[in-house]
Amino acid sequence: MMKDLSTYKNFYLDQLLGDTLPFWFPRSIDHQYGGYLLMRDRDGSLIDDDKAVWIQGRFCWLLATLYNTVEKKEEWLLGAKTGIEFLEKFGFDTDGQMFFHLTRDGKPIRKRRYFFSETFAVIGYAAYAKASGDAQIADKARQLFGKCIEYAEQPGLLTPKFTDVRPAKGIGVPMILINTAQQLRDTIGDPRCDTYIMKWIEEIERDFVKDDLRCVMEQVAPDGSIIDHIDGRTHLPGHAIEAAWFILNQAQHLDNDERLIALGTKIIDYIWERAWDTDYGGIYYFRDVFGKPVQEYYHDMKFWWPHNELIIAALLAYLLTSNEKYAKIHEQVHNYAYGHFHDKEYGEWFGYLHRDGTLAQTAKGNLFKGPFHLPRQEWFCWWMIDRFEKNKLLSQEV
C-alpha cells in the first residue's frame, strides 16, 4: 500500500488553501467590472487586464466547489458570484455562442470556432447553482450543457477551420464533455448526464485508443482511423490522461466498474510508456505516434497541467486497483512536479519548463493558464483520499 495516503491528503489540502489559492484570491476579484483579473506574473503582478473566458468559468467553478465541499465560506460564494455575473453580462455573443477573450470591461476581442468556453461555463454555473441554490442559474447551466451537446453532435454549427477534404475529430470534445457532465451530475444533476458520459467514453475507447500501437490519439478520421499526416499523427498526452481519470471517476461512480477501470488504467499505461521523459523526467507535451517530428515547436517542453492530470489519474488508479505500479507513478510525477513547477517564493506553479526542467518563463496566468489544473488537482486528490478513507472506515465498522 501507498505509504503516506493521509500525508498526501493533508499535503494537498494545505497546498491548496495555504499556497495555491492565496496566490489568486482575493486579489484577483475585479471589484470595478466584475469577474477576475488572472493574467499574472510570478509575483502576482498583473501582466494584462484582459479576461480569458475559459478561465473566468474555471475560477468560478473552483470557488463554488470549495464552498460546496471544503467550507461554507461566504467570501468564496461571493467570489464565485462575480464570475457568474460577469459571464452573464459579457460572455455571450448575440448568436448565443460564447466569446473566448474579453477586455477588462467585457468588450469582445475574439470568438473561436470551438465551444470550450461553454463547457467551462457549464461547470462554473452548475457549481455556483448548487452553492447558492439559484434555480435560474441551474437552468442556465443545463441549457448551456444542451448547447454543448448540439455543437458536439452537429459539427457544422460552428465555422470549420478546415475544408471537408480530410475530415477529422478530436478527443478534446468527448474528453471535456465527460467531465462537464460529471460536474453537472455531481452538483445540480441532469438526467442526460449518465447516458452521455457512457456514449463519450465509448467513443474514446472505440475511435481514439489504439491497442495495437499502445497509444491514445488526439485526432482521428470520423471512422477512427489514423490520419497519417503531420497533424493527424501528433498526440497530446495531457488530454489522454485527463480522459483516463474522467473514465476512472466514472468507474468509481458505477461501484468500481471493472471494464472502465481496465480502460482508464490502460490509457495511463500507454501514456506512461510514450510520454514520460526518461532522461530528464516530466511529461512531454506533444509526441508523434510513429516517432516522427511534430509541427508544434514546443513539443518537448514540460507544461504544468499534464502533470496535475497524471497526479490525479495515477492516484485514482492506485485507489481503485491497489496496484503498486500506480502508487509509484503517482510518487514519481508528484515529486518531479512539486520539485520543478512549484514556486517556493511566491506560491503557485510556474507553467512552462524547457525539456531539461529549467524555467522557460515566469507567467502564472495568461490566456490559457489560470487557477484551474493545479487547484483542481489539489482539491480532487484531497477529496478522493478523504472519501477513500471514510469508505474504508465505514466498511470496517460494518
Next chain:
Amino acid sequence: MMKDLSTYKNFYLDQLLGDTLPFWFPRSIDHQYGGYLLMRDRDGSLIDDDKAVWIQGRFCWLLATLYNTVEKKEEWLLGAKTGIEFLEKFGFDTDGQMFFHLTRDGKPIRKRRYFFSETFAVIGYAAYAKASGDAQIADKARQLFGKCIEYAEQPGLLTPKFTDVRPAKGIGVPMILINTAQQLRDTIGDPRCDTYIMKWIEEIERDFVKDDLRCVMEQVAPDGSIIDHIDGRTHLPGHAIEAAWFILNQAQHLDNDERLIALGTKIIDYIWERAWDTDYGGIYYFRDVFGKPVQEYYHDMKFWWPHNELIIAALLAYLLTSNEKYAKIHEQVHNYAYGHFHDKEYGEWFGYLHRDGTLAQTAKGNLFKGPFHLPRQEWFCWWMIDRFEKNKLLSQEV
C-alpha cells in the same frame, strides 16, 4: 574591412549548390502530381506528402532565381515550371484567394485569413516569368501583386480573426510586401513597385519603429501606438530583421540613400540589443517589449530563419557603411548559425533548437520550413558580395 569577403562569397555559393540545394533537388519534384514534396526529416525521408502553398511558391522562386542569376540550367527552369503549373491548377479558391495547405494531389485542406500565399506566389511567378519569358505568367504575377495591394489596403476583404474592439496591424504585411515588390521590380518590372516600396517603408518607420524604446514592434494600433496587452507587446525579431535588409536593399537601389541606410542599420542595432542571447548565443524568437512573459511558449527557442535574415542584414549593413560593428555581428551570427543549425551529416539546416542550442527536433521541412530562408541567404550573400566586388573593380578602373 571584413577580412574574408571573397572567402564568404565562395563559401555561400558552395554551401548553396553543394549542400543546401542537393537536399531538396531533384528529389522533391513530384513527377506524379506536379509541385514539390518538401516536408522532410533530417535524412530527407518524407514526413508528409501534403503541400504548403507558401513553400510551393518559395521553392519555385528559388529555382527560377538560380536560373536567372547563377546558371541557365534547364533542370532548374523545368523545376520552377512544375511549381507554377501546380499552383495554377490547385492554388486558388473560386473566390480568387489562395489556399494555405493542399493534399499531394491538390485538394484544399485549409485556407487562412491572410494573403502570404499570394505574396510568395507573386515572387515565384515573377522569377519564373523572367526565366521562361512567359508573358502570361508575367501578367498573372502583376495581377496577383495588385490583389495583394488590395488585401493590404482594404483589410475587411479577408475574414478578420479578431473583433474590431481593439484594432491592430502587423509589420508582417508591409515587410513582406516590400520584398514582394522588390522581387517583381528586379525580374519582370512593374511601374507600381517603387512608389509602394517607399510607402511601406514609411509605414514601418512611422508606426513600428520606436526610437524611445529602441525596439521594432510586431503589431501596433492603426495610429502606431503600442497595444499594452500580452499580444501587443510581443515582438518578433526575425520580422524586424527582414524589414531591415529589405530597407537596406532599397537604400542600395537608390544609390546608397543615406536616410534609408540609417533606418535599416538602426533596426539592426535595436534588434541586436534586444534579441541576441548573450548567455547561449542565437536570436530569441519572441520578446516582450517591456520584458514581461509572452504568451507563445517557444519564445526563447532559436529558429533557423531569423539567423539567415540577420546574416544577410549585417553583411549588407557592413557593405553599405564599412562599419566594423556589422562585420562583427555578421561573423558572430554566421559562426553561431553554421555551428548549430547546419547538419553536417545530411546537409541543410535543422530548424529548431532549444534556448541552450541543443536540437529540439529533426525536421528539415514541414508546413512552415522549406527551401527558402537558408538558400535565399546563401544566394543573396553570394550575389551581394559579387556585385560589391564588381562595382569596386569598376570604380577602380574609372
